[in-house]
Amino acid sequence: MKALVTVMPKPSVLDPQGAAAAEAMRHHGMEKVGRVRIGKVIEIELPEGADESLLHEISRDLLSNPVIEDYELRVINH
Amino acid sequence: MKFAVLRFPGSNCDQDCIHALNAIPGASADYVWHKDTSLAGFDAVVVPGGFSYGDYLRCGAIARFSPVMKSVKEFANAGGPVIGICNGFQILCESGLLPGALVRNRGLHFVCEHVNLRVEQHDSRFTNAAWTGQILNIPIAHGEGCYFAEDETLERLRINGQVLLRYCDEQGRAADEANPNGSRENIAGIRNEAGNVFGLMPHPERACDPLLGSTDGLHIFKSILKG
Numbered sequence: 229m230k231a232l233v234t235v236m237p238k239p240s241v242l243d244p245q246g247a248a249a250a251e252a253m254r255h256h257g258m259e260k261v262g263r264v265r266i267g268k269v270i271e272i273e274l275p276e277g278a279d280e281s282l283l284h285e286i287s288r289d290l291l292s293n294p295v296i297e298d299y300e301l302r303v304i305n306h
Numbered sequence: 307m308k309f310a311v312l313r314f315p316g317s318n319c320d321q322d323c324i325h326a327l328n329a330i331p332g333a334s335a336d337y338v339w340h341k342d343t344s345l346a347g348f349d350a351v352v353v354p355g356g357f358s359y360g361d362y363l364r365c366g367a368i369a370r371f372s373p374v375m376k377s378v379k380e381f382a383n384a385g386g387p388v389i390g391i392c393n394g395f396q397i398l399c400e401s402g403l404l405p406g407a408l409v410r411n412r413g414l415h416f417v418c419e420h421v422n423l424r425v426e427q428h429d430s431r432f433t434n435a436a437w438t439g440q441i442l443n444i445p446i447a448h449g450e451g452c453y454f455a456e457d458e459t460l461e462r463l464r465i466n467g468q469v470l471l472r473y474c475d476e477q478g479r480a481a482d483e484a485n486p487n488g489s490r491e492n493i494a495g496i497r498n499e500a501g502n503v504f505g506l507m508p509h510p511e512r513a514c515d516p517l518l519g520s521t522d523g524l525h526i527f528k529s530i531l532k533g
Contacts, residue, residue, distance in 0.1 A: 242452065
């Protein structure tokens with residue numbers, strides 16, 4: 229199985245990378261671009277039946293920082 | 307007073323800290339490798355700056371799980387003084403020893419320059435050799451030094467007098483133009499509620515010798531010595 233952990237900055241946290249990317253998109257002709265937020269996706273390969281609650285714990289305590297980020301866990305079974 | 311200066315893979319201000327501390331009468335310092343688990347014989351802990359674990363994942367996120375950090379937590383919980391500088395501040399926040407987090411600078415650039423810092427509180431273990439309102443000239447060097455905390459946390463920091471340093475202009479005003487990285491409320495350094503753990507983005511160890519343009523960093527280390 230595979231787990232995809234998406235980590236995004238919380239809406240209240242300044243995301244200067246996203247703002248810079250939005251500015252560059254405007255220069256590329258997309259004048260009406262709204263807010264752009266940049267996060268990351270972590271792809272994890274695991275044996276079938278891996279402990280999902282442990283995956284949540286790892287996503288919350290290691291892969292993201294709950295002070296500034298939210299995570300979303302998606303498990304893909306083959 | 308004997309200082310432990312932690313070393314993680316990627317620490318790069320450890321030698322500066324050792325050099326600065328050993329030059330202060332009454333202080334001595336020695337390295338402690340991140341895989342060590344004992345802080346026996348040390349009176350204070352310095353978590354130095356650098357790029358521990360290459361800043362992978364988030365700054366300080368992986369160093370937080372190094373074996374030595376368990377001992378640092380025990381040391382801090384027992385009331386021992388712990389100071390985290392730059393990457394050390396990030397590690398202390400990631401460890402939960404200090405509230406909040408440090409995120410990418412507002413201007414995206416790595417900022418390396420001398421800044422003015424206003425001492426907000428001299429009644430602390432880390433600023434008692436300075437006075438409230440004193441302006442310290444100490445360099446910063448970071449890409450992720452923008453201090454972030456939710457409103458409730460900021461309010462608690464204010465009420466408890468936990469903000470020890472703010473970025474300010476030459477007149478001591480914590481103006482937005484004097485904020486090099488977008489930190490909330492110009493925060494440059496905070497202590498924990500108990501008062502024995504301190505984190506700051508500026509590098510006091512780089513301002514301990516007249517040759518380096520400032521000796522204001524000595525106020526911080528001498529405060530720890532004073533106790």
